[in-house]
């Protein structure tokens with residue numbers, strides 16, 4: 001008798017070659033084998049033509065009425081015969097299986113599984129079946145080295161040996177609560193379901209088990225991450241509060257809440273790893289400022305990393321001003337690639353002795369010669385712009401500083417509890433008071449004049465405008481607007497106003513000067529490529545015109561639109577596009593329908609699937625074998641809550657009902673660590 005933990009090689013009929021083929025499918029133990037689930041089932045229950053719909057996959061049973069004829073066309077062939085099924089004569093066609101003809105005997109009973117064509121009263125045969133009444137045939141993912149039938153036979157054999165012996169991984173209390181099957185029942189009905197109802201029951205339990213195990217792993221990773229070298233930051237609350245009282249505006253309730261969550265984390269002796277999510281314009285920067293200042297009052301340093309030079313510069317200026325206005329004395333420096341060697345050397349020297357409190361920069365912060373005196377906090381702005389590696393690089397920098405990652409790309413629930421599952425999440429779900437929702441219009445190219453006329457009115461009232469064009473130079477390949485041509489055209493159409501052109505080929509100094517001019521209203525119309533996409537903050541700009549808007553993704557469009565709607569003025573976004581695809585239309589419709597970044601992100605996820613949201617590689621969404629993190633989101637959420645509840649119980653890993661789970665996790669976590 002085999003044990004479920006035995007290697008597959010112990011099964012009769014599994015030699016080295018077969019074992020290798022199984023290993024390639026990640027099947028090592030008998031347990032792996034019996035939990036190698038079919039990806040679908042075929043319903044082989046016999047049916048009549050009357051109860052079948054066109055295109056159904058069905059099994060018909062009848063009497064062969066005409067002998068099989070084989071027609072050959074070169075290498076291909078067609079085999080057809082008549083089958084009397086329930087008074088109807090069905091023509092059965094098999095393609096490229098001429099050897100079947102010898103099994104077709106007139107006047108004999110025969111059952112065929114295939115695709116039904118109602119109009120032609122025909123069945124395109126898939127296989128001849130032994131007609132039993134109720135049968136679901138499991139279909140397995142197979143490989144070139146081992147076919148589905150062999151896998152199925154091995155599973156049957158293995159299951160006959162270990163049936164009834166598998167311990168349940170999901171604790172009994174949780175199974176009872178959600179009416180989940182015990183693991184033996186679950187495996188049995190996954191592999192050999194008596195009918196679709198039981199298959200569904202088994203799938204539900206299996207998906208939950210999969211989500212729960214996944215969430216348990218995340219919770220354990222989180223615990224181990226927190227437990228090493230976290231630092232309790234001795235915030236000077238009096239000084240911190242004094243700064244907060246001097247801010248130029250009152251924080252929103254949502255900002256107050258997340259500031260509290262972060263401060264709480266910082267003062268605990270555990271390591272903070274927190275994701276701050278807030279829609280564009282929700283005011284994440286000031287939250288970061290408070291978190292950084294908290295660290296500074298404790299005598300430590302903080303750093304803020306931004307994805308672009310423009311943004312880093314804007315942050316350096318903005319934060320310096322914020323602290324200055326509040327009468328706070330600290331030193332903020334900017335480290336970018338464009339610094340002179342002597343300047344850079346000076347900054348690095350000052351940083352190392354602790355003379356700089358807050359260092360702001362781009363990737364340049366990741367250079368190996370950047371050494372902090374005592375780094376207490378890393379803030380990563382627009383974190384979705386950074387690769388996973390860069391995130392962890394900053395985390396390794398010297399000690400184990402707290403990490404606050406900020407993103408304006410709202411992360412749908414599915415992703416936040418899978419891809420970002422190891423982080424704590426704070427959400428700013430509110431915009432500062434007095435913001436008027438941006439009005440968004442979608443116009444086609446023929447209506448561009450309407451948008452320009454409207455722009456003229458707005459400019460006359462003192463507003464400023466962004467005009468976004470996708471590329472900076474004419475390209476034969478892509479029929480896109482040319483930002484330079486657009487700028488020239490606008491200069492002609494709006495002679496009273498200054499037009500600026502911002503694109504990626506400008507030097508940093510040029511970009512900085514342009515942004516400063518726009519901020520100071522020396523430029524009224526800023527034509528730009530997507531350089532303005534993230535973070536740029538000019539409150540008086542209230543009009544956004546996006547040309548060829550259908551060339552942008554939904555998240556990008558929302559980011560672009562978020563550049564306006566930041567001040568007291570009513571803001572407008574015009575999307576100029578003649579989309580050619582349904583997907584293109586769907587994106588524009590979604591933009592017009594809502595300003596809510598979370599809703600748009602959910603929509604985007606539905607339109608594109610999770611892999612694409614952050615780029616397949618970076619999305620980090622794990623592949624589940626049975627559960628679907630989008631369709632089964634509610635279940636995924638519950639699995640997360642239950643996993644949190646499990647690890648929060650004291651000595652959970654010593655409890656009787658958790659023993660199988662603990663054994664399973666410690667084995668698989670050992671593997672997981674090995675990969676890192």
Ligand code: ADP
Pocket residue numbers: 249250251252255278279280281282283284285286408432433535537539566
């Ligand atoms: P984002 O979350 O997109 O990074 P910012 O931090 O750039 O947003 O903030 C957008 C604008 O809102 C800034 O001009 C900022 O000064 C302002 N702001 C932030 N919080 C508040 C508030 N509570 N009340 C009023 N204005 C605020």
Ligand code: MG
Pocket residue numbers: 284285381535
């Ligand atoms: Mg920002």
